[in-house]
Amino acid sequence: EPEVTQTPSHQVTQMGQEVILRCVPISNHLYFYWYRQILGQKVEFLVSFYNNEISEKSEIFDDQFSVERPDGSNFTLKIRSTKLEDSAMYFCASSEYRGRLNTEAFFGQGTRLTVV
Amino acid sequence: DAKTTQPTSMDCAEGRAANLPCNHSTISGNEYVYWYRQIHSQGPQYIIHGLKNNETNEMASLIITEDRKSSTLILPHATLRDTAVYYCIVRVAGDSSYKLIFGSGTRLLVRP
Numbered sequence: 177e178p179e180v181t182q183t184p185s186h187q188v189t190q191m192g193q194e195v196i197l198r199c200v201p202i203s204n205h206l207y208f209y210w211y212r213q214i215l216g217q218k219v220e221f222l223v224s225f226y227n228n229e230i231s232e233k234s235e236i237f238d239d240q241f242s243v244e245r246p247d248g249s250n251f252t253l254k255i256r257s258t259k260l261e262d263s264a265m266y267f268c269a270s271s272e273y274r275g276r277l278n279t280e281a282f283f284g285q286g287t288r289l290t291v292v
Numbered sequence: 293d294a295k296t297t298q299p300t301s302m303d304c305a306e307g308r309a310a311n312l313p314c315n316h317s318t319i320s321g322n323e324y325v326y327w328y329r330q331i332h333s334q335g336p337q338y339i340i341h342g343l344k345n346n347e348t349n350e351m352a353s354l355i356i357t358e359d360r361k362s363s364t365l366i367l368p369h370a371t372l373r374d375t376a377v378y379y380c381i382v383r384v385a386g387d388s389s390y391k392l393i394f395g396s397g398t399r400l401l402v403r404p
Contacts, residue, residue, distance in 0.1 A: 180335075207390055211336075219336060219379075219394040232391055267335045271390050280326070281390045283335030 178202040180284035182268050188290045189258050197253045197287045199268030208251045209269040209281060210243065212236070219267070225251065226273075258291045265289075296380045296395055303401040310367040312398050314380030317361040322384055325356060326392070327365045329376040336379065336394070339365065370402045 181200040189195050201208050210222040223233040225243050242254045251270075255262055265288050271281040297315040304310040316325065326341040340347055340354045342363070347354045353366040367374055379397040383390075 209390055211392075213333075218396060219330070219392075221391045221393070224390060234391075265333055269335075269390070280338040280341060281392065282338060285335050286333070288333075 182284035199251045201270030205270035211267045212264040214264045298398045301399040310370040312365040331376040
């Protein structure tokens with residue numbers, strides 16, 4: 177069964193450093209997303225991406241964050257200068273778009289980011 | 293998107309049906325009901341979705357009331373691996389952005 181793949185599974189970084197979280201969405205999907213979950217809290221939407229541009233973003237997704245689809249298979253989330261409060265599980269997701277109906281999203285297993 | 297209300301936690305015995313309720317009294321006519329679950333800290337897993345008709349797949353059944361103000365997710369024969377947090381989410385069909393608003397969900401514990 178096709179799946180969304182995320183790497184690395186765990187990333188530890190120093191505060192102020194840049195990190196890039198990587199995702200390989202399901203191959204025929206056109207919509208890509210990032211969500212995050214701070215330990216013990218709800219899953220929160222960060223950003224959606226379609227046709228090489230951001231289609232929607234949340235208040236969390238400030239100038240420190242950026243997304244990119246550098247090639248035909250990868251989708252990345254970059255945090256420019258990490259803060260302690262960026263420590264969380266980051267989930268990538270992707271979905272098809274059949275006709276006018278956006279189908280269900282499939283999530284990766286997540287990258288645990290720890291900022292020290 | 294309409295808000296949903298779910299019980300904080302539930303439990304059921306292994307092998308029995310688990311019935312997870314969800315209230316979405318402000319749902320609009322073009323909003324679907326989606327169910328996801330999250331096992332431990334893994335990525336949310338899609339289960340099922342529906343508009344107004346009852347739906348069934350290999351994982352679960354979804355029963356939506358006629359007025360669409362509530363629904364029930366049914367896991368017909370719960371196993372220990374079904375222990376997870378279950379999220380009921382409503383969102384607009386055809387929405388070009390798949391923004392899911394996750395609430396706190398229902399923590400289901402399946403007992404041996």
